[in-house]
Amino acid sequence: MSNKGFRIEHRYLELPDSFYTRVKPTPLKGAKIACFNHELAEKMGFHVSNEADWAGIGGGTELLEGMDPVAMKYTGHQFGMYNPELGDGRGLLLWETVGPDGRRWDWHLKGAGMTPYSRFGDGRAVLRSTIREYLCSEAMNGLGIPTTRALFMVSARDPVRRESIETAAALVRVAQSHIRFGHFEFAAHHEGPEAVKTLLEHVIALHFPHLIKLAEEERYARWFEEVVERTARLIADWQAVGFCHGVMNSDNMSIVGDTFDYGPFAFLDDFDAGYICNHTDQGGRYAYNRQPQVGFANCQYLANALLPVMDENTIRNSLQRYESAYNERFLQNMRDKLGLAQEDEGDLGLIMDTFSMLNEQHTDYTAFFRALSNLYAQGHAPVRDLFVNREIADEWLTRYEERLEKETRAHDEREYGMRQVNPKYILRNYLAQKVILEAQNGDFEPMKELIKVLERPYDEQPDFEKYAKLPPDWGKHLNISCSS
Ligand code: AMP
Numbered sequence: 001m002s003n004k005g006f007r008i009e010h011r012y013l014e015l016p017d018s019f020y021t022r023v024k025p026t027p028l029k030g031a032k033i034a035c036f037n038h039e040l041a042e043k044m045g046f047h048v049s050n051e052a053d054w055a056g057i058g059g060g061t062e063l064l065e066g067m068d069p070v071a072m073k074y075t076g077h078q079f080g081m082y083n084p085e086l087g088d089g090r091g092l093l094l095w096e097t098v099g100p101d102g103r104r105w106d107w108h109l110k111g112a113g114m115t116p117y118s119r120f121g122d123g124r125a126v127l128r129s130t131i132r133e134y135l136c137s138e139a140m141n142g143l144g145i146p147t148t149r150a151l152f153m154v155s156a157r158d159p160v161r162r163e164s165i166e167t168a169a170a171l172v173r174v175a176q177s178h179i180r181f182g183h184f185e186f187a188a189h190h191e192g193p194e195a196v197k198t199l200l201e202h203v204i205a206l207h208f209p210h211l212i213k214l215a216e217e218e219r220y221a222r223w224f225e226e227v228v229e230r231t232a233r234l235i236a237d238w239q240a241v242g243f244c245h246g247v248m249n250s251d252n253m254s255i256v257g258d259t260f261d262y263g264p265f266a267f268l269d270d271f272d273a274g275y276i277c278n279h280t281d282q283g284g285r286y287a288y289n290r291q292p293q294v295g296f297a298n299c300q301y302l303a304n305a306l307l308p309v310m311d312e313n314t315i316r317n318s319l320q321r322y323e324s325a326y327n328e329r330f331l332q333n334m335r336d337k338l339g340l341a342q343e344d345e346g347d348l349g350l351i352m353d354t355f356s357m358l359n360e361q362h363t364d365y366t367a368f369f370r371a372l373s374n375l376y377a378q379g380h381a382p383v384r385d386l387f388v389n390r391e392i393a394d395e396w397l398t399r400y401e402e403r404l405e406k407e408t409r410a411h412d413e414r415e416y417g418m419r420q421v422n423p424k425y426i427l428r429n430y431l432a433q434k435v436i437l438e439a440q441n442g443d444f445e446p447m448k449e450l451i452k453v454l455e456r457p458y459d460e461q462p463d464f465e466k467y468a469k470l471p472p473d474w475g476k477h478l479n480i481s482c483s484s
């Protein structure tokens, strides 16, 4: 490593001992850098001239001076059931760094081996799921949606048993914070009010510094309200791009409002409101159209954990912000996607009817909005062609164009704006699947190319048109295993 331009801190260690256990990574065999995010490294304050220098850290054979790896303790609600046994079961917080811009980064090595919280797991992550997390965090970032990031990943030779034998990999995931709603549940349900307060003050000091000066009651109230609002807005953003998280347990909810813990996620291809991307979620608890409610339920779990230190009415009032924050953001997102700058009382109806139509017609969600963003530039055909039933498309287009007459912006101006919010390129499951197969054969170049494309999802990239194609039939029904 050269030009170390960051400050090392490890503020998580200031929390009481019960919040973590020191654990050394268990080495992987022959770890090699598979992909390195140089742009992100620069942003974090360092420059990498030789990627290979970092393989030992990814492979758990080397630590930099100042790294003091810990497994974090948290609990949480998984599929509605409280689980007191959770914690980092295969990931370690290495240290925290503060970049030249003052931004704080937690470094978390995912796939680092067993910890006291591994339960039945082996502490490892497989290549397939590590690539999926890498791709999706960078795709989300490209879309402008808050997310944890991928700094680099290694692949190794160690065999890992899942449904079949796979090989191990590890990811250095970075984020402003790795503290989850579940940390608060642990503090409240196992440690007591003092621990909740300590954790709360820690989170405010590091991540909500604008609240520090407020008096305690006000500080806690504003903080919780902000967490609720960030969560609501995050999920409104997911809905707008057709993202399904798949495992919205409260231990996978970031306290700073990032998209967190990528498992069996999916972006919708054909629109299906009830889409379930996680095959172990038989009841569809975390289906696409349930995500907004689940986000609220998770805020309620967090609220319960705050009861020992906050007034119940205050908590209730803050919780109420969820619905309005969600609705406002979602409506704005959809107005932007449809290019509606003027307000009209019929707009909510139009939005709802649009979703009903897409749901009935199983229209490709991303392609539909992108084609709509070029309606005047390229005509009706690209939109109509997405429908089996062209009459339905024509009826809808007539209604939409009538509505557009109320707009005052020029067509090209509106469509330019729409192309800034309706991505051309998203991480379709089949695209991820293709680069995973190549990587499993030792070639990471296709993965790198896909990342480059997904970094600029709103731009036309003529050389990469193939990534904007509709999925082949085999690609629409991939069985994405939850075992990662
Ligand atoms: P997830 O569903 O990935 O959010 O994981 C839920 C819990 O299981 C977390 O506490 C993880 O650390 C733990 N976990 C997941 N996979 C493994 C694994 N292979 N080995 C140990 N713990 C794991």
Ligand code: MG
Residues within 6 Å of the ligand: 251, 252, 261
């Ligand atoms: Mg998790």
